[in-house]
Amino acid sequence: MAQRPTIKTIAKETGLSTATVSKALNASPQVRPRTRDKVLQAAKELGYELNISGVQLRTGKTYQIAMITVIASPDDDEWAGVGYTQLISGISRAIEHTPYRVVQHQVASFDDSFEVIKRIVQNKKADGIIISGTRANDPRISFMQEQDFPFVTYGTSDASAPHAFVDTDNRRIVTICVERLLSKGHRRIAMINAREELNYTQNRIEAYKAALSKAGQTFDPSLLAYGRLTPAFGREQLFEMSMFDEPPTAYICANEATAMGVLSGFQVRGMEHGRDAVVIATDDLNVSQYFSPPITTCYLPISKPSETLGKFMLDLIGGEDPINLQKLFVPDLIERGADTCNLERQ
Amino acid sequence: MAQRPTIKTIAKETGLSTATVSKALNASPQVRPRTRDKVLQAAKELGYELNISGVQLRTGKTYQIAMITVIASPDDDEWAGVGYTQLISGISRAIEHTPYRVVQHQVASFDDSFEVIKRIVQNKKADGIIISGTRANDPRISFMQEQDFPFVTYGTSDASAPHAFVDTDNRRIVTICVERLLSKGHRRIAMINAREELNYTQNRIEAYKAALSKAGQTFDPSLLAYGRLTPAFGREQLFEMSMFDEPPTAYICANEATAMGVLSGFQVRGMEHGRDAVVIATDDLNVSQYFSPPITTCYLPISKPSETLGKFMLDLIGGEDPINLQKLFVPDLIERGADTCNLERQ
DNA sequence: CATATAAAATTAAACGTTTATATTTTGAGT
DNA sequence: ACTCAAAATATAAACGTTTAATTTTATATG
Incomplete structure (x- = not known):
């Protein structure tokens, strides 16, 4: 294989301009069905794949979803139940057939997490952010709201304006x-x-x-x-x-x-x-x-809330109102014993 | 804040050309110390941050490390000891102060993992790949070796040519x-x-x-x-x-x-x-x-091997020979009982 | 002090994409 | 057949960066 094919390759192949090819690939109504099919056909034959950095440079879209994880120190790796694995795993599953990817940003403290979020937002390093460990009065949430940046939290908050969240009830x-x-x-x-x-x-x-x-x-x-x-x-x-x-x-x-x-x-x-x-x-x-x-x-x-997290993120990027992206999951009680004990001494 | 500063902004600010600014930022010997300092100074003042998509488009460098995780299905989330969290967490720690990020590519099967690896390699979607769950005769390893693509495995293999790996002994x-x-x-x-x-x-x-x-x-x-x-x-x-x-x-x-x-x-x-x-x-x-x-x-x-995984990845990208990037960790035996039992019946 | 050479800077093009603007083609209405 | 608006396509510029080729500037040499 010589060079990786670009829209230029397709343009040459079909005799169209790159502009038309681009529009065709993006299903623009400006291009008529016949030419669109021609482009799609050529793209398929050439094994064309979108180069994200090109898009990114031009439009600012990153196709990245930033997942902020707070892990204080190596010894923090001590088992604390569900880790971020299952969370990321569920999110990944939700975005599996999209061009989006989960990028983990690991930090050592709450304050660092805020710093990282600021950088991501200000430099537009991701299309959306997912955080967990939400606090009662979480400054990260108000910041992202002010900046109008898409985010979903795993965990509720008491923020005045509504935001997208998923949590256990x-x-x-x-x-x-x-x-x-x-x-x-x-x-x-x-x-x-x-x-x-x-x-x-x-x-x-x-x-x-x-x-x-x-x-x-x-x-x-x-x-x-x-x-x-x-x-x-x-x-x-x-x-x-x-x-x-x-x-x-x-x-x-x-x-x-x-x-x-x-x-x-x-x-x-x-x-x-x-x-x-x-x-x-x-x-x-x-x-x-x-x-x-x-x-x-x-x-x-854990698969349920985590998949929802990913789904909400996509919806949010798609322009959905955060108020429609809030969900509390209710767990099942699984009894594994009578749970009585010698209570007469009370 | 108006626009995010670019090298153009710095160029204007310092009266230099963007080429010189770029070289200065990359510590090229072609630019003399005095101008370099000037550029660095301006960059700092302006709060300049490298736009990776620009670099990526021009050079092909992605600053992404792809971590391939195989999780068959949601119910696979069942606890199976150390998850990928701790692994990713260690890797993240190792690359913390570099521009690199870990991007998780989750797949449902071994075969899918191979497909994803092919796409990453062929479309240069990452600078390096980390895989685990290595098999005795792992086709993914031989593929990446043939394509001369940087990778580290968590787990050994019996590949004929040496490759970078980390594992428990x-x-x-x-x-x-x-x-x-x-x-x-x-x-x-x-x-x-x-x-x-x-x-x-x-x-x-x-x-x-x-x-x-x-x-x-x-x-x-x-x-x-x-x-x-x-x-x-x-x-x-x-x-x-x-x-x-x-x-x-x-x-x-x-x-x-x-x-x-x-x-x-x-x-x-x-x-x-x-x-x-x-x-x-x-x-x-x-x-x-x-x-x-x-x-x-x-x-x-787990923090030990996982940090090494990240370190090896950086070294590999830096051009180190894989043969110097192999490590087996020897665990400590922690006795928590005599471990004898009624053996007289034998 | 002129000249040759090395060092430092600049110019310009390129990476792959999208999109505002311009141009051509199409087809409907007369 | 001719006009004209609408539809379809093309042109060209831009996003931020690096780098080969080139020009300018500084330094060393006789």
Whole structure:
């Protein structure tokens, strides 16, 4: 093969001008069907493929979707449940048959993520941005809104203007979990959360308080923990809380990595699941069925929200109004035990 | 802010031509230090940033590193230990302060991965390619070698010509594990492997056989299993093998997801780790310390090989000979128990 | 101080595409 | 057949960069 074919090659081949070829390839109404077919035919025969840098230079379109991932340090690679893999994987699947690609921009902190976003927006380095780890009052969101730059968030925010987002319905999850545990007789329910500044953590707390108050139960802030959702964190919290005068009889974990840590803590402390306390989690990898013992979870296959993330991004670039691109997924409750325990001591 | 500054802006600002500006920015020896400083100064003041599509169009350089990931289907998202996240994360870290970006190309099968690689190579859509899941006789590798396209593999191959690679020393791992188990008195040692066509699976089997034969033990092929390394697969294998007339007393798992599945099988079958059999695994997330019970593993933090992957890619693009870009990492054995069990029945 | 030479700068073209503007072709209406 | 508007196509410039070829400037040499 000599040179990679360009629209020039097609022009020469068909006897048309490059302008017409370009228009034909872009399905412009200015070119009549007959010539369009001729061009398409030639393009196919020559094995023509659009050179994106040409387009990019001329129009500014990049066909890149920037995915911002925040990973503090190598040791942050410690398993924290669903990683960005599954997220990116779902997005990739959604854009599979388009010319778009996912480009990962990894940063070490929230502040860095803001810097990177500024650069991407100002230098038009991507056609759209996807972020996760949204905060209650997220400056990145207001920035992108001001600059009128397309973005979708994985996670909600409390931004005044509406924006495209996908998330798990965390309020719902927590409500379901707390109500279930209350109905089983639990009165000391711990909740192990992600970092406090994340919007979804706030949502979970609100739902937790609301469910308790609806049942006439008092709220004890010492039963709430905040941190990075790793097994280590779960275990630490179990160690700490199980020493309380009135220890929790149930632990609601924000992900399965943390739940695994809590169970590991059980084993170290000689506690038994279902006798001394129970653990229930939010799960998007469906892995807690393999825990020893398996635990009850609110399960939402990560593939669903992540594919939607990609789809929303395409729609947004296509000009759709963000207000129509908002979705909360409701997980299924999968019971894997009675989740009662020796509650008579209360 | 008016327009994004280009070299033209700098040229106007400094009174030089765009050619000189370009050369100055690229540290060409054709421009004298004094003017270079002037240009750099102006660039800084103007907040100039290189427009990659311009470069790309002119030179063909893309500043993209293509990472090919094979994910068969959404349900493939099931946890299979270390995902691509950690891999991409390490690569990203290695190229952090360069203009390079990682672009993920997700495909559904091995064959598709080959197709994508062909397109990337032929249309020069990236400056280099990183692949994993290398096979014993991998056609993708020979293709990229023929086309003289820069690539690094995560995993070894048996290609005749040398190529850049990073991998865990799987022979070593298996040798260590088998010898350890033999010395503890185990005679029926099962090994749960990844798919048979993967080169590292072959390496593991060779090492397994060699270690047995060195100890004068016979090799029983029914103790070997091949499949996708998920918890489900591990559990299935435990169910199957534990029904043998002479069941294994030890299971060597190729990753921790599978090990978790085996342990889950123990619990279902009423078996007890350390009494009826033991499990040891290869681990790159350091998560098996949180299993109930924690198990002995060969641990290698995934951050190490993945960063090397990125570094090798840069070196390769920089013109380094692939023969100098090959590395096998040797994991640490972390003992988390005696790993003996009731062996008198043998 | 003229001259040869080396060093430093400039000019101009090119990469592949799109698009505003100009030109030609087509076909309908008389 | 002729006119004229509409439709289809062509021309040419531009996006930001690099680089071969060329010109200008500085430096060394006798």
